[in-house]
Amino acid sequence: MRSWTDSLRFVFQPVVNLATGGIVALEILARPEAGDVLAEARRDAELDGTLAVSAVRAAVRKETTLPLHVNVFAGTLADLGGLTPLHDAVRGAGRLPWEVTVDVGPPYTHVPQHALLEAVGALREQGFRISADGVGDGDVPLRLLTDLGPDLVKLDASLLARSAAVKSMRTLCEELGTLLAVEGVETEGQCAAAHRAGAQLAQGNLFAPPARVPVTDVYVPPAAFGAEGPTRSGPSVREFVRPAALLPDSASAGQVRALLTGSPDVSGVLLVDRDGVPVRSVHRSRFLLSMSGRYGHALYADRPAAKLGDAPRTVGIDATAWEVLDVVADGGRARTSDDVAVVDAYGRCVGVARLADLVRALSETRVEEAAGLNPLTRLPGSDAITGEVDRRIAGGWTFALSWLDVDHFKQVNDGAGFAAGDELIRSVGRLLQRTASGSTRVGHIGGDDFLVLADLEGLDPLAASVLDAPWSAGGLPVTVSLATVVCGPGSVVDHREAAACLAPLKKAAKALSGASWVLGRAGAPGHEVRRGAEPASGRAECAAG
Structure with a gap:
């Protein structure tokens, strides 16, 4: 049956x-x-x-x-x-x-x-x-x-x-x-x-x-x-893990040779203990060269392959591609083509990373980043910031999105000259970048406009540093305006809605005199004036009314 x-x-x-x-x-x-x-x-x-x-x-x-x-x-x-x-x-x-x-x-x-x-x-x-x-x-x-x-x-x-x-x-x-x-x-x-x-x-x-x-x-x-992938400061090695050719650490040189000759795409073999922890690394070219030499097969075929291997180079599964490159650089020029073993929290091999994959990906990342940088400040543009805003919204985070610009910038350019105006913008960008810490992201979206994405803890120190700085251009004193919208989980659906919430706050900040800061919350009416004062004409009109 x-x-x-x-x-x-x-x-x-x-x-x-x-x-x-x-x-x-x-x-x-x-x-x-x-x-x-x-x-x-x-x-x-x-x-x-x-x-x-x-x-x-x-x-x-x-x-x-x-x-x-x-x-x-x-x-x-x-x-x-x-x-x-x-x-x-x-x-x-x-x-x-x-x-x-x-x-x-x-x-x-x-x-x-x-x-x-x-x-x-x-x-x-x-x-x-x-x-x-x-x-x-x-x-x-x-x-x-x-x-x-x-x-x-x-x-x-x-x-x-x-x-x-x-x-x-x-x-x-x-x-x-x-x-x-x-x-x-x-x-x-x-x-x-x-x-x-x-x-x-x-x-x-x-x-x-x-x-x-x-x-x-x-x-x-x-x-x-x-294709455009997610914006990340450095790709994770997880994205480049290839399958590893594994043999037990007791394997003979003959067994390694059989695996390599039967699998031309395999660049090396990792010898692992019973728990899967890499013990030795056997590089394809160096190993086969030893085996092909005079008397090589007779000398090595039945001997432990570990004798023809090197100490494995390993990185954790949570490492970035840059950390892998550091491991490659520390290994000496003779081993730059060796695979790097990627291990889990228990030290067990989950695969290998190849230098060529990492270099190509990092080069593409740098080219894409460079293309999106503002040529004046070398800060990323709006796409990088809005993409990160969407990621935080999707993750259910609470964050603060701020818009910053120089007050009466056209008059600054007309009075002090465009070169002084450019230097002022570069100075603002440098201070924002220097003050930003942790998960804070700074972007230059054109002209004198900047976007700042921060956690609530990093908001006050950053605002104080930029508002208290004695800005000037061509010897003329200059002030800046800051508008912030705090977005809690579920308060906005995407970066467009966050920007829409920010627009009236920006208008309110620009209506104040001196260095100003207006803060509001997405989904809540009104706003809080944290810096700046009503202009004298505005106060007189209010009193008359």
Whole structure:
């Protein structure tokens, strides 16, 4: 009698890194040729667990060295706990648990959340990584998602039409230290939208459809690399992690040679201990050169590969690309082409970062930043500030958005000359930049207009420094006006609404004499005058009235 396994096949779909265009993992998908095994697995935890084990074994038969994504229903984890058979299957196949991500999928309705969280904790203890699958098109509660604290969130591509939702999820992922992936990407437009929204990973038929044989190359639209991403002071190394070629630290030189000659794209091998912590790093070219020398194979083939390796260079998963470059620079010129091992909080290897990927991305970032800088002050323009305003709104932050300008600037230019006017603007920009601290952002939006985005704690010191400064141009005294709107969670929907709230405050500040500061709150009537006085004519009119 034929069993359900006789009609079951597995296919592989690549997970693509949008920053590098490389394949970072393979998701294994069950494809029954008869019957509806997946529907049964949703109701039968034992069957679903067996499918996960079968998926790992199917990948082993294809001899792929890429990390794997294995699907499991949330209810299965709650019923079975830590999926010990999956751990045994991974170890028995010669793979390591941290090379496997468990994609936890819906439905979540009626799943005991405490039992699910305990099971996820058990998987983590075994070394597995966790992905929350089907987010946005499933029923995962937001509180449960944050409690899970997954390593990866997979967002359904249908949400790309709702950019605010995707950006909000990106903000949540940043807070959780989680990567964001978009699955089901079918068009180049969706790919570009995923990149703009800040997703680091994606998968879908655009890159490569599911196939019985794992692909080694994917199509990534060139526009994806040029798409405008989120404004960040320095990209995270998470965005550039490539799969690592791992072998146990007891591996022989012959085993390393077999892996390298069978995988021409692998630039090096990391030797790890039983816990997945890198112990030695074997560089492809240096290793093969040693092996190819006279008597090299005879001398080294059966000896530990560790003897031909170097001390690994490692960075934490939360490091920035600039910190990785520092590690590369400290390693000496002979090792600039070595991969840098990226490790988690337990020191376990989660992948490698390559110098070429980092340099390209940092160069593009600097070019984009330079193009957006004001040529007079070298401060970013309005796009950088408004983008950060939208990010803080999506994150539910309280912040203060301020507009600053020089009073009667046209008269300053006419009386002191444009060169003195330019120097005054540069001086204002330098002081704002010097005073800004923490999360404060300063932008020069043209002429004598500046935007300042700050937390409430940093607002008073910055205002005092700029309002108390003895400004002058060509020997003529000058004053400045400051208008601030405080935006609490839910008070504005985007930067346009925040700017609309700021406009009347700006008018009120300009109506005051001397250095002035007016502060209001989004959604609340009226404003508070913190600096400045009513002009004499205004006071006389009020008295007469």
